Amino acid sequence: MYPYHFLTYKFSFQDIAPSVDSILEFLQSSGCEEDHPVRIIIKKTLCELQSYQDISGGYIIKPIDSLMLKDGIIKVENKDLIVGKQICGYLKKASHLALFVCTAGDIFTKITTGYNANGDYLEAFVVDAIGSLTVEKAMDNIQEDLAILSEINNLRISNRYSPGYCNWELSGQRRLFSLIGENPINICLTDSCLMNPIKSVSGIIGIGEDIKKKAYGCVICNNSECIYRKILTKR
Amino acid sequence: MNPILEKIFECVEFGKINLAANFPPQMKGQPGADEYTKEALDSGITPSDIMNEALIPAMNKVGQKFTENKIFVPQMLLSAKAMNAAMEHLKPFFKSGEVKRKGTFILGTVFGDLHDIGKNLVGMMVEGAGWEVIDLGIDVKTEKFVETLQQHPNAIVGISALLTTTMVNMEPVIKAIKEMSPATKVIVGGAPLSQEFASSIGADGYGKDPQASIQWLDSVVA
Helix, strand or coil: CCCCCCEEECCCCCHHHHHHHHHHHCCCCCCCCCCCHHHHHHHHHHCCCCCCEEEEEEEEEEECCCCECCCCEEEECCEEECCCCHHHHHCCCEEEEEEEECCCCHHHHHHHHHHHCCCCCCCCCCHHHHHHHHHHHHHHHHHHHHHHHHHHHCCCEEEEECCCCCCCCCHHHHHHHHHHHCCCCEEEECCCCCCCCCCCCEEEEEEEEECCCCCCCCHHHHCCCHHHHHHHHHC | CCHHHHHHHHHHHHHHCCCCCCCCCCHCCCCCCCHHHHHHHHHCCCCHHHHHHHHHHEEEEEEEEHHHHCCCCHHHHHHHHHHHHHHHHHHHHHHHHHCCCCCCCECCCCCCCCHHHHHHHHHHHHHHHHCEEEEECCCCCHHHHHHHHCCCCEEEEECCCCCCHHHHCHHHHHHHHHHHHHCCCCCECCCCHHHHHHEEEEEEECCCHHHHHHHHHHHHHH
16 A cells, blocks of 8 residues: 655755745735845845755655544554644544655755844845745645545545644654654754754644545644744734 | 934835835835935934934834734844944944943843744844844853853843743753842743743743833833
């Protein structure tokens, strides 16, 4: 059915570069003039990254041993993934989990560090946003591929859920990474559960016959102080 | 208000850096904060008046607009750029002591945490509010905060964290600061924090956003 080893995907920046409009929207600057500084920085950065290749990600699929909805725990390979009741609820019909990691590499951190050192905070902010959108777009592609693979087997997939969101504690990264094992992507965790490179994402996707994609994002998250919720509220 | 100071105020509020800048479109081809500040100094306006009557009120307005969701981070950063263009002309007067700052603010992201956007925003806005800002960067160890405070004993310390796993690192930093200098005030901020958490770890202040941080800092020296 599924490959039970870590399936790796590689992308060039050209393959998955976010559009100028999507970056402007993320930066709440949609509709700005052609010569607006933000638009100019975006275009310059997209141009500079054209030949960048170091974007990679993937997943490993593991069967779910059991799911304890009341405790918010999914047991995989006899290890408890304490994802919380909310995510557990969304994944209660899953038979397998795809444990994923994906990174846009360290180029974004290098560029923003340079800008910050010169006090060019606007430039750094824009490049940071492009990095975030790039890794999410790479992961969108991987998730789409998983959905196609699942459909062949008459299975469906859930949304993706990550430590630090939807009441899944960020410290849950440790257990997630221990279940993924050695990943060819070479993303590592710091003591404070930050991923290195910084522009990386990790998490789980549920797979099952009857699983459905639910309302996503801020609608289902209780973190009232999250910056992304603030952006949506402002819209 | 003096018309040149009004122009400086307007340039900072709307992010008009200099003559060459095309933004904002309605000010295209006009001088910016850079040129107007030079003109103000040349015409005999004191650096203190430029600071207190134009730059600080302009940045205050920018911070207020951000708090009220009327502008977003990019616009705030453009205003900060314009302010910095003006500040370049004032630097010699800060050094000579002709322009007095409200105080010194030592700022850093706590050890274990590599996030800097929020910290940078606070640093820029606090500087625009008339403070000297010493930015220690990200992943700042306790010893670095203490060592910098020893060099600037009257400073106020600001600590930032973006993660639930790193906000707990603030407590030992505050403890070390208070052990060395019990009178030193410490303010904390960052997305996962709350007033309750700030109080529980011994912080004197909690900065919900840049403007709240400035208001708290100003209240400490009032």
